[in-house]
Amino acid sequence: MRKKIVAGNWKMNLTSEEALKLNTAIDTFVAKNEPKCEVIHFSPYIYLNEGINSVESIAIGAQNGYPEKNGAFTGEISMYQLKEIGVRNILIGHSERRQIFKETDAFLKSKVDAATNLDLTIFFCCGETISQRENGKHVATVITQLENSIFHLSEEQFKNVVIAYEPIWAIGTGKTASPAQANEMHQAIRAAIQKNYNAEIAKKTSIIYGGSCKPTNASELFHQSDIDGGLIGGASLKSEDFMSIISTYK
Numbered sequence: 272m273r274k275k276i277v278a279g280n281w282k283m284n285l286t287s288e289e290a291l292k293l294n295t296a297i298d299t300f301v302a303k304n305e306p307k308c309e310v311i312h313f314s315p316y317i318y319l320n321e322g323i324n325s326v327e328s329i330a331i332g333a334q335n336g337y338p339e340k341n342g343a344f345t346g347e348i349s350m351y352q353l354k355e356i357g358v359r360n361i362l363i364g365h366s367e368r369r370q371i372f373k374e375t376d377a378f379l380k381s382k383v384d385a386a387t388n389l390d391l392t393i394f395f396c397c398g399e400t401i402s403q404r405e406n407g408k409h410v411a412t413v414i415t416q417l418e419n420s421i422f423h424l425s426e427e428q429f430k431n432v433v434i435a436y437e438p439i440w441a442i443g444t445g446k447t448a449s450p451a452q453a454n455e456m457h458q459a460i461r462a463a464i465q466k467n468y469n470a471e472i473a474k475k476t477s478i479i480y481g482g483s484c485k486p487t488n489a490s491e492l493f494h495q496s497d498i499d500g501g502l503i504g505g506a507s508l509k510s511e512d513f514m515s516i517i518s519t520y521k
């Protein structure tokens with residue numbers, strides 16, 4: 272069985288008090304209900320330390336990390352520093368990093384290598400724009416993103432990778448990919464993993480969906496054959512909503 276994962280990407284939200292409250296609420300909920308999935312909060316940097324030290328049943332991951340170990344990179348946080356405080360999971364390639372911060376495939380590849388060298392679990396995000404989908408280029412776009420930044424990893428290294436498919440047109444828009452649209456892409460991604468690696472690795476790689484995932488649509492999405500959970504933005508900021516999504520894996 273593939274690992275099921277429900278992860279919250281808090282993005283640049285919450286006060287320190289709200290972050291602690293949400294971490295504690297979800298941690299307590301998971302400890303009590305023992306859902307059949309791994310639960311992760313991808314938190315802003317400044318709340319990582321307290322988060323890591325205050326939870327037991329969920330993981331706290333980083334939304335970003337700089338690939339160099341240390342040096343003159345004012346304002347950056349290295350993956351090495353993250354690992355040192357106990358971070359084990361990292362997001363790489365989120366469309367907001369690609370679009371707003373102009374992170375290229377080559378830069379993302381260097382992040383993938385740095386995270387791999389530190390043995391971090393990489394949540395590699397990929398996804399197409401609405402015009403790429405309308406032009407029938409959605410599958411090719413996503414597979415190219417994988418080929419350019421992550422498929423160079425060895426079979427052994429790829430075992431530390433989770434793929435997060437997040438169609439850009441569905442992020443924060445309230446427009447979710449239909450379960451069929453999402454599953455089609457997840458199947459294409461799995462087929463590409465099989466082609467680059469092998470059937471065993473393809474079968475074992477968790478591929479999660481992100482983009483306006485909420486309590487009302489999580490169950491149908493997560494029950495698709497190739498969807499192994501979700502990367503949740505807005506709905507992960509409300510404990511009731513996030514608990515409801517986690518409960519899909521009772």
Ligand SMILES: O=C(CO)COP(=O)(O)O
Pocket residue numbers: 280365437441442443444445481482483484502503504505506
């Ligand atoms: O970007 C996302 C998660 O990384 C999805 O965000 P929303 O769930 O707010 O659409």
